[in-house]
Amino acid sequence: MHQAKHSHRRLLKSATALTAGLLLLTACGSSGDSDASDSSKPKPKSDSAGKLVAIITPSPDNPFFKAEAETARKKAKSLGYTTSVASHDDDPNKQSELIDAALSRKAAAIVLDNAGADASIGPVRKATKAGVPVFLIDREINKTGIAKAQIVSNNAQGAQLAAQEFVKGMKGKGSYVELTGKESDTNAGVRSKGYADVISQYPDMKRVSRQTANWDQQEAYTKMETVLQRYPKLKGVIAGNDTMAVGAVAALKSAKRTGVVVVGLDGSPDAIAQIKAGTMRATALQPAALGAQRAVEQADKFIRTGKTGQPEKQAIDCELVTKANADEFGLFARR
Structure with missing residues (x-):
């Protein structure tokens, strides 16, 4: 009986020592985790695996929008997310429906090239209030503080680069037409102003017509047909995007106009x-691929930490492409 008591005491001591050792190991294991000891810091969120990133852009018929959607999709998948890719076709109502669908699917984030600077404010605010962060690419909205990021090309800088080369090609004189984008798109106005800031310094350059072709190639072609009939001595065309410029080139070719x-x-x-x-x-x-990639990277960081680490408004500079350096560029990026 006495021997049994001693054995019992030894077991209790061993158990106590084991418990103390486990507690010590646990304490040592958590001592390097700053979030565990500082409640003021944002807590990391759950892993990306299986979480949905909804990517919504204008029509992929435009290679620019196709490139940014595909880049965003690939980047999100490489980070472990599932993705959905859809087009609002520049229809604000369709955009609202797609955002509602993303919310119903409990998306972790939305990457959006929006359908209007004013029309998109409500849907972006709705998503934010629902706890789904929105990361805007390519186009800004006329409101700050509701999207987590607005990542756009530096449209003013890009337009000035293009206008300087336009002036050079025109030798500082002659009549020209400007084709502009959608009036609801902030970029259209910014680019037009960037062109004017440069060209207005050359009084011998005369803008004889300013036509809205809504970023569309066929519409640009049709508008240019009319312009060429009215202004047969036209010397230049400056367009708010390449899609309209290519439409203008086709119209010039059809009219057998060279130079x-x-x-x-x-x-x-x-x-x-x-x-x-x-x-x-x-x-x-304008580096569409880079902007889309940054949006997904910042979405991932926000999902994990509650912060992007970047200001909301972010601009990426454009690069001038001419015949001299055209081989250096690939799909909306330098090779």
Whole structure:
């Protein structure tokens, strides 16, 4: 009996020592975790595996939008997310429906190239209030503080680059037409102003017509047909994007007009091909792939930490593409 008591005491001591050792190991294991000891810091969120990133852009018929959607999809998948890719076709109602669908699917984040600077404010605010962060690419909205990021090309800088090359091609004189984008798109106004800031310094350059072609190639073609009939001595065309510039080139070819200086903005593969062929003078490449990639990276960081580490408004500079350097560029990026 006495021996049994001693054995019992030894077991109790061993158990106590084991418990103390486990507690010590646990304490040592958590001592390096700053979030565990500082409640003021944002707590990391759960892993990305299986979480949905909804990617919504204008029509992929435009290679720019296709490139940014595909880049965003690939980047999100590489980080472990599932993705959905959809187009609002520049229809604010369809955009609202797609955002509602993303919310119903409990998306972890939305990457959005929006359908209007004003029309998109409500849907972005709705998503934010529902706890789904929105990361805007390419186009800004007329409101700050509701999207987590607005990542756009430096449209003013890009337009000025393109306009400087346009002036050079026109030798500082002659009549020209400007084709502008959608009036609801902030970029259209910013680019037009960037063009004017440069060209207005050359009084011998005369803008004889300013036509809205809504970023569309066929509409640009049709508008240019009319312009060419009215202004047979036209010397230049400066377009708010490459899609419209390519439409203008087609109209010039159809009218058998040569020697007209055509400049666009975007850096699309079609425009670069025209530049190499000598039918376009230049474009300013806006890095669609880089903007989309940054949006997904910042979405991932926000999902994990509650912060992006970046200001909301972010601009990426454009690069001038001419015949001299056209081979250096690929799909909306330098090779």
